[in-house]
Amino acid sequence: MTLTVLFCVDPLHPRRVDPHYSREAAAVRDHYGEIALVDHEALRRGDAAAAVRAVPGDLGAAWYRGWMLTAEEYAALASALKARGTVLLTHPEDYRRAHELPGWHDTFAGLTPHSVWQPLAPRQEPQDLSELVRPLNGGPGIVKDYVKSRKHEWDEACFVPDVKNLSQLRTVASKMVALQDDFLAGGLVVREYEPYDGEGESRVWWVDGEPALVGPHPDSPDIEPEPELDAVAPAVRALGCRFITTDLARRSDGEWRVVEVGDGQVSDLPGTVDPMDLYAHLPVPD
Numbered sequence: 001m002t003l004t005v006l007f008c009v010d011p012l013h014p015r016r017v018d019p020h021y022s023r024e025a026a027a028v029r030d031h032y033g034e035i036a037l038v039d040h041e042a043l044r045r046g047d048a049a050a051a052v053r054a055v056p057g058d059l060g061a062a063w064y065r066g067w068m069l070t071a072e073e074y075a076a077l078a079s080a081l082k083a084r085g086t087v088l089l090t091h092p093e094d095y096r097r098a099h100e101l102p103g104w105h106d107t108f109a110g111l112t113p114h115s116v117w118q119p120l121a122p123r124q125e126p127q128d129l130s131e132l133v134r135p136l137n138g139g140p141g142i143v144k145d146y147v148k149s150r151k152h153e154w155d156e157a158c159f160v161p162d163v164k165n166l167s168q169l170r171t172v173a174s175k176m177v178a179l180q181d182d183f184l185a186g187g188l189v190v191r192e193y194e195p196y197d198g199e200g201e202s203r204v205w206w207v208d209g210e211p212a213l214v215g216p217h218p219d220s221p222d223i224e225p226e227p228e229l230d231a232v233a234p235a236v237r238a239l240g241c242r243f244i245t246t247d248l249a250r251r252s253d254g255e256w257r258v259v260e261v262g263d264g265q266v267s268d269l270p271g272t273v274d275p276m277d278l279y280a281h282l283p284v285p286d
């Protein structure tokens with residue numbers, strides 16, 4: 001069978017792939033696969049039926065590659081596609097498990113900074129912070145939502161000098177929630193801070209539990225660290241998702257650490273990587 005990939009449509013040109021993904025779509029098309037277009041803006045406004053209108057019927061099993069979706073939007077995409085005879089190769093439950101920190105954190109215990117979390121609606125003030133951070137060691141921490149941080153607003157909305165200083169934690173967490181606004185994913189996460197060597201992260205793409213591509217992180221596309229994967233691989237397999245990424249950083253003591261896990265369908269592939277190095281490893285359905 002063929003490799004089929006659903007890419008996001010270019011909002012300005014309804015028959016073209018979004019320019020951010022055109023290199024990847026060309027790689028799929030040129031070499032062996034089939035592509036179809038889904039409308040990310042329609043998914044975001046809750047109209048999954050409209051989002052899949054351009055997908056031909058009975059396309060078979062397919063991967064999605066595009067902008068991030070909430071777990072709810074991904075589930076809506078999966079059911080709208082199913083109604084047209086197309087099955088997403090990553091199940092909505094697997095998408096949520098890889099995409100949101102509470103889904104993968106415990107499976108990566110010991111390999112990733114210890115973290116706690118609480119569900120919050122967009123713009124909701126964080127609650128009971130003293131209880132929330134009780135399991136954490138005192139000292140520096142970082143806050144983020146279940147998916148993204150405000151790393152570009154590090155001092156005001158990401159880094160907390162001492163997580164046990166509750167007024168300090170509340171100020172930074174509230175700022176993060178306010179800045180995420182409507183886009184707050186899931187809730188608040190508080191993580192113990194650990195020092196990394198500052199040499200850039202490695203993004204490892206895993207397909208069916210095997211490292212398909214070890215590449216740079218999009219924030220440092222020209223740096224290609226060579227992480228040690230022996231400790232990470234069993235956790236990836238235990239998570240049980242078919243296509244994920246792990247972002248690895250080297251701690252100052254030399255240990256490779258998992259900074260975050262992501263669903264491979266929505267992780268960004270840096271422009272310095274040849275898309276074929278990834279797509280050649282994506283399994284076609286049996």
Ligand SMILES: Nc1ncnc2c1ncn2[C@@H]1O[C@H](COP(=O)(O)OP(=O)(O)O)[C@@H](O)[C@H]1O
Pocket residue numbers: 113142144147148149150151191192193194195196201247259260
């Ligand atoms: N627990 C931590 N200790 C030290 N630095 C961290 C920690 N968590 C995140 N960072 C730093 O903040 C950056 C952004 O965090 P990350 O969890 O990757 O969020 P995002 O999804 O926004 O990329 C990371 O690349 C890393 O440099």
Ligand SMILES: [Mg+2]
Pocket residue numbers: 247259260
């Ligand atoms: Mg990151």
